[in-house]
Amino acid sequence: MVSVEALATPIESGWVARLGAAVRQEFRAEVLVPAVADPILGSPGCAVPGCVRSSRYAGLCPAHLGRWRKAGRPDRHGWVKTADPEVMGYRPLHSCLVPDCGFGQHRYRLCYRHSHAWDKAGRPAVDRWKPDVAGTPAAVCAIPGCALWAELDAGWCHSHHRRWRLRGCPSAAEFIAYCASYGEDRFDLRPLAPQLRLEIGYALQCRVDANRTRTTPRSIKPLLDHLVASGAESLLERPLAEWLAGLPAAASVNTPRAFLGYAIECLLDLRDGTGWDSEYQRDVWRLRRLGVSGHDGAKLDFTAVHPVWLRELAKRWCRWRMSCGVGLGQLRSDRLALVRLSQFTPGLASSSGPDALDRAALEAYLARLAVEIPHPKTRSAEIGCVTGFLHAVRQHRWASLPAEAQLYPSDQPRRDETPAPRAIPEFVMGQLESPANLDRISDPRIRLLVEVLIRTGLRIGDATRLALDCLVRDPQGAVYLRYRNHKMRRDAVVPIDDELTAMIQTQQERTRQRFPTAAVLLPRSSANPDGRLPIPTATFHLQLGQWLETCGVTDELGQPAYVTAHQFRHTAATRWINHEVPQEVVRRLLDHTSHTMTAVYARLADTTIREQWERAQKINIRGEPVDITVDGPLADGEWMKQNLARAKMALPNGYCGLPLQKSCPHANACLTCPLFITTAEFLPQHRKQLDDTRALISRAQTDGHTRLAEMNRTVETNLLTIIATLETDQRDCRCAAADSETCCGKESSDAP
Template identity: 35%
Template structure:
């Protein structure tokens, strides 16, 4: 009986329905019927095969009835890019450009001209970002220069706006985006004579210095706790975590992973193919057989638990992330739902950082974790660039400094401590603030390498005052790396002392006894647990 109802619910659509009905979320005309809505006025509910969302047929929202009429749309204060004939990007759910926040009439027309130009050359997101810059500048003018006209826009007004941005709570990157949008707008307005402004209103020195990008990777002890309690997550969410930990995908790329994502070559090796929304390209990366099994298991899970076609690997829970249990539905999981699952796990098992603060998982941190692990394992940057799908080496270089920090930590673990001839620890922790240039200065100018350690006497000094007597010099430094060397040298020194005493060479006895005492101090200092 249930099977008959299911077949009746998903009966084929007529040609007229196929022409009129489209998903108003993504504009796709690939869908299936599901059920009737409740209430007096019952409407047919459809499920989009592309984005997995539910929708009803509404001529006002349906993408099919959007008549492409750019000239009429440009006259409005809220543009729908679908009416402009601009194709939507994969995974895009926003289509509106709102000019309502621009309060100066003389600013509205140039702003529309500028955004119209941006849409013809760049993406919808770029146009949205630049429109935000113009709207924020308009709000600033309303508060600080309510009576100003286009002829009054000069360098002093721009400087005041820069000060306004600096006093706001915006991040440096957001401030730079606002300044970039305004700079492009003024340049276009000058070139096309949209406004009576002069050139170079916004200059290079107006941009705040961007802090060096730091990868936001997940510490290994957090990863260990996550893996330890992974079985407490629902099986589909477990598989999502495992894929992120190996492949370093963006969360949007994982959520839109297609069921035909797995490829195999003639040698039997497996590859993962997916689309990068940010770079607008499809990439293929090698993956392990463990992840292949994880994805194959998830695909079987989808086929066995869904009664209707679904072209994606991962689905949402029918009751949402807050509902106990997991029943897959033909709908894409949202980023917030995925985060909610992980945060709930962190709260349940008290997963905290090194300071004891509860850990909040961010999906993009998995991508940074993969990049950090690869750079620490010595994978060449150009390989990491290709694997993560970076457009330029600059994007991959963000992970490079982690290698330096990791190397310092590993060296510290290996050396353990640095001692002088008295066995006293003189250097234990390398300051994190030291740059590569400072490290080079320290190695090249301030210290001399020796077969059994190093000399802290600067090279630029007037030479060593000791004659072949580093083991009696206060500038001598050594580490655990040379412990075996020092033990052998101690044995040789004891033999020299025995021979010198037997021959009555008192000077050699006195000199080598000092060396012996210092070697014993060095060995004792390196082997101690203090």
């Protein structure tokens, strides 16, 4: 396999200069010594408190490792506490034993001159020997931290002079750096060809800047050795596949392979430049180069779209879609739809122009598609992509299509009218929500995610990416979860109960302890040195599956139950609807823009509410059995009583109907709840609600229910205030009513 990208452009002469300019000074060094505990290039510090070295094995630096072994390998934790932290290069060197002499020791623990003088004097007893001391010399040793007198005119003390000679008399700066990092692991790039050395330096620099993956000298040493042996001048002289195929066993493990691929990617990015200018003409777009963040390695590959004229149109369409803000997921579907269009339309791939797209061709395409993709919903989405493509080509005159080159609504497959309910049956939910089973989730992040999904119905991708400071309070002190609705690209809030609040607070603590600078509530545990990245949804899916298996969760028939993360969302919605939370409120709780989606749940509820209610009586939403008789007249009475209890709370859009929010502390906070109020579009509801409330009050008064009447008076007053405010606002408001949720900023409790 040959990578087209790697061979596409010949390496031009200006390239090395450009590379040189891109590599920062510290990564241009021939020998690169990472700082101790550097999160990317280094290793954690030695476990001995006060030791300045990096750990190498078992949490100890080589010096302490040696001492610990010499001490007979005692219990390491205890030993570490008592060990002398000083290591070579940091322990002061001993001076000559003659009082006031500051030269280093040479022989007999005396300096060079005094050792000779002592020999000459016939080695007398030291306390009776009083030699001359040569006054104070001009300089002390130039190695920082060494206090010995300099000798032999290179500026070093006796010992450092010897070591300097052994190193081949390097420059003073180099020698000082060498001493300071003595014993530390290092990237030794000296044997590499000059350009290759720069390239590796650049790749290391990119790794540091990306701040994700640890790359220590040891981990890529086999790779560097191989590069030296290969005699290569540049990584770009061979495609990645060829490099990988030639790696020796020692270098053919994950880290060096990944580093090699990464280095080549970084270099290609630098060489070919980023942005549309360079990327558009390619047939494989690297989204990273187009500024699409968060999808490091993602590509859009158009090579399978044939022939070239269709590929050019496909690229043009995708670029236009991207500039309209269409997300990566959709773009991938778009691309795939066009690949299949080119494969499934007879003769298209070998055609010379858009004339080939006539009605006959499109019908043949539809027929083939129906065979290849039997599922109507999937096929319909695919046909939708192609329809949009043809439409855009015609609308923007990118090419002259035959007049009949379009698809119509009647070309779409028929779809089932009512989608099957996707909520998790309460029978299964009862098992999932049992405290014993919840306690079996060992990872607290997963446990919290499960609770969040059950209680708020958030999408899993929104829940994993919750910010660390995701809790907000309204003026009444009621708590909301603030999240980013990634699908709709907007911020949203959902009310939460005290229990969930407490769980989130505990997690905030946990996260802050492990990652003091983290911005996310649930950080991923690997390749994430600063806690910037959230736990991947894949981790959740995996652990959810394992948990279901460990708990042996079954359906009513005793079969193992299969549950997906997204089903929790349908479950939350269904529960709300079945507890008669008004559709409008559910829509806002789920942060749906249109009513269509929410209406699906409601329609379901129309026919099943009574059954659902009866089932809810047997097992309530927390899985606890409820002790009432279900059969007989009592059941009807109970049912009515429950409805009545809810009807008492007449509020703007019905009533505060969140029975799941058992511990919501502020019933009256509903009136300031951002989910409820103050956009003018709801005025009719508010007015009608006012009438209803008043009717309720007078009925309550006639029946002598003073308490009920009183409660609803407060409601009446609040409604009057709301209506009055909205009516005034409506006159000032100049925003389009369509975006009323953010209109005028008049929502009473916008997140602080």
